[in-house]
Amino acid sequence: MSRIGKRIIEIPSSVQANVEGSKLLFKNSKEKHELETHNRVKITLENNQLSFQPVGEDAQSRAYWGTYGALANNIVIGLSTGFTKTLEVNGVGYKVALGNKTLDLSLGFSHPVKYPIPAGIEMVVEKNTITIKGSDKQKVGQVAAEIRSFRPPEPYKGKGVKYSNEVIIRKAGKTAKK
Template sequence: MSRIGKLPVEIPEKVKVDFDGTTLKINGPKGELSRDIHELIDLEINDEEIIIKRNGESKDDRSLHGMTRSLIEGMVTGVVEGYSKQLEMVGVGYNASMQGKSLKIEAGYSHPVVIEPSENIEFEVEKNKITVKGIDKQQVGNVAAQVRAVREPEPYKGKGIKYIDERIRRKEGKTG
């Protein structure tokens, strides 16, 4: 049995869970998320917890068991607390600003790069730090990766856009 999959997912007081057999909808103070649940997985919903059960013992059943539980726990955490990723801009002349709801990045190109947020994503800019916030963990990670891809950090001077906790492995330059 999956060690992660057998753990129940606790439902906080402010969260409402609805399951119609194929789609799980979770409402909370920050918003609503929905996800299709694979037919090899069954859900048992009580007032205070969600129990994830699998139909069989095949390799697919076992692999979906823990993953489904992790996805559901991420949904519950997202609608209650939300997720955020912070990025830092390093380099002379690199800056970011808000243009309405979109993010405008000047990172050494001849033109500024504008990133439009999807429906559940917000940007915050403070000096050289960019914060991506949202309720869907996967969406927040994807948008943060898009922002980082505008100018990935280079190993010689360390210039570029990096995650706050990312450590850039530096290379030694040419020796004369």
């Protein structure tokens, strides 16, 4: 029994939802998202409440049941409040600037790193903090992971790009022989 699949998703008044066969269409005043579901999951939309039911009793149907419940919930949350990830850039000479549709990073390489900002993503840069906002949870996380991958934090001094809530386990440096 899927606890996530059993959950009924309340759709706020700012989000409109429609069911067309095996497709779920969500939209708010600015954006719209579409979720194509598998035929092993039955979708029910009544009184701004969205629920899913597995079609069969096999393990595959139950797996899809929970997965599509979570995906639909993420879309509803994204369209109503949005998702945010915050990155911190630590290190001497490491800088971040917001260019025209690009994020310009100076991370100690011989060249500046220019990251093109994808559609549907909004970025705010304050000092050495990057805030990534968007309605698609997967895309926000993917963009944050790609930016972090340019210079992941190293364990000796903690230099690099890290998530704001990430704890870096520090290592002791070499000790001199006596």
